[in-house]
Amino acid sequence: MSGPVSSTPAALTAPPKSPKVAPAPPAPAAPTLRDSNNNNNNNNNNNNNVVIDGILSKLLGARQTADGSCARVQLTNRELLEVTRRAQQVFSEESMLLRVSPPLRVFGDLHGQFRDFLLLLDQTGLPPGTRFLFLGDYVDRGEQSLEVVTLLFALKVRFPTSVFLLRGNHEVQPVNRRYGFFQEVTSRYNLEIYARFGSAFAYMPVAAVVGEKIFCVHGGISPRLHNLDQIRDIPRPARVPKQGLLTDLLWADPHPAAENFTDNLERGGGVPGAFRFRPHMSRPPALYKRPRIFCRSTTTHYLLGA
Template identity: 25%
Template sequence: MLGRKDDEKALRQLASSVEPVSLSLEILQTACAWVWVTPEALINFLIASRQRANAPGPCRRHLTPKSPAVAAQPASRRPPLNLEMGDLDRAIAQLRACRPIPEAEVRELCHKARELLIEEGNVVTVNAPVTICGDIHGQFHDLMELFRVGGDVPDTNYLFMGDFVDRGFYSLESFLLLLCLKVRYPDRMTLIRGNHESRQITTVYGFYDECLRKYGSANVWRYCCDVFDYLALGAIVLGASNTLSPNPDTSSEAPTIDEDSDVEIQVCNADGQIMTQFSRQARSRVHGRSPSGAATTNGVAPGAGAPTNTGPPGSGASGSSGGSIGNPAGAVLCVHGGLSPLIDVVDKIRLLDRKQEVPHEGAMCDLLWSDPDEIDGWGLSPRGAGFLFGADIVKVFNHKNDLSLIARAHQLVMEGFKEMFDANIVTVWSAPNYCYRCGNVAALLELSEDESGLGVFARSNGEVGRSDGGVGSGGGGGSRGVLTESSRGAVMSGPARRYRVFQAAPQDSRGMPAKKPVADYFL
């Protein structure tokens, strides 16, 4: 159970140093295994509870063991924190090692994150290029694998569609890392809310218990839940290209297609090798074996019947010309679950009061809970919240809102992604071997930036112009904020999509505190 010699050493030291209660090494080891914490976390917890029990008092100091491995943590000994960049970078480094940051830092971080998120609209505007990710569910080591496959922050612009927590054993580290990255690189990291970002759900599915286990109190869980309330409900991706950017990882031996511009769908493995490609015209398979995830895409290209609206994409506002300005490939709506019978235009999402616990019903609930299904119209959801919605609903919604695609997460798909309804909607799932049990692969979806000079909108994150549009934060493209007339009349035919499929991080790559996860079965 104790994988490392120095864990054992630290525990031994602790066992001898904490008085008056003497704890045998064996008890501590057992406790570690039983409550599923790292020795380090247990030590932190014991020290923290000791400090609570003894404070205020002069004796606090000698309760802190002298071992450097042990002494690093107590929150009370850290310098006061205002989350300067250096603090953030230090927290990020610590979280990347899958080590929780002290409670005081979490509080500070969550406070900062809320200040940031409150400025965002319910529907965040994001400019391509962007890498869209689905459920993470506390699978920290697989999140690291995701960053390896998709590129690191801030080099890659990420959009995570919720369900960061629950089920996996590292919800805390996963969510706090994503939140740190959000605060550190606000324009390169977009987080929207999933149905698990909720007080009620996290008490059933693990995040609450994990916080209690790792900190000894529910404070951190409370801080995180307060952040959940401020997460955006959706995002609109603008400026996605009809064509794929060159795949930087493609080796010279990898198959390529004659004309890159023909490729609508490309599926790569974790090493960047192209597994399958689909060309745009016929949506016929160009190369490789059929990806079951994309097998449903045969049919007419989405949006081929040119929409008549040209107002801000997603708003349903009308304009004078066909095609959406700055959006030759049409806008992409990202939301965790799906559509709601109460929402016919994206602007109605913008009107919701989102700063609350996820309600049991209503539009906000539906956006986070609903699923597409092979039905006509709307149906009852087996989940007991949200609805099922059919192809007709999606097509009408996309047409009305000038969207070429809805990207959503929420449902486990064994192949990592699944396009449905003539590629009007796609499910992206980013938790490989979900719950350490399901044997599925994961995927992320890359949308390239339109570099045809047609221009894109500056990112505004909703109503408030907080952002500088990416200038100075590593955003590519010099044409931001420029609208070009020539984009008018462009035939919208959906963005080109590159899926990177990846598997669970190999066990031996898991960091040092990784306990081997155990999945439940019926025995």
């Protein structure tokens, strides 16, 4: 799923690094960014890209603290309102089911681990030299969900054809109100900023097909999925119901003891409609011809049966 990656991407180039105290995240200076919007930018977007570029410069240049973590990056309200607005606009112009060509790097859960995310980017290279697909769960649990999701949104806005973001079950307000994102945002900013992130989450795609061979989703497959058009037809803004196709795509889990599809009663957060599925079960009709490989967050990929 990945090809050769340039060690010095053209659009985001890091300067020589200063001496490190323990393994440190990358600390690039203000990146020189190249537009990748297929010449569709108008003057307003070009002006607004100054804001996005400033966000990228601050986040990619985050300072390492004495304990080896990354210092908080306190962006302005204006910056956060702009990046959430622009990200929602970009998401709304994409299909709920992405069709993505390789090569690209695929990432699972990040869960607010900002330093780890920067270290991974330091290894892979940055867009547009490297292309990415992220499978959701950007927020909660970790201490810097805001930095993680804001960096992802800014990269998506700046490089919409090189960075692809799927929604996870933590990009749902009843969940992230409980597991940390709400507390982080409202303690550092306010309810309006939290609501703007929630609005953008509701427009995110929920599945992707890579190279017509790999079906990618945060959670799992569903007995309700009969053809891939059903995913494309999920309306926006997408509110996650107690049960249904969208719920399964975000919440379903593989389990070796499952008989094809069984109720997933052990999931937290009260999701009675989510299913467990047998990892090597026969492919559902929607995936019978293509794709053959299923890739989800939190666990390894599975080869779907014939």
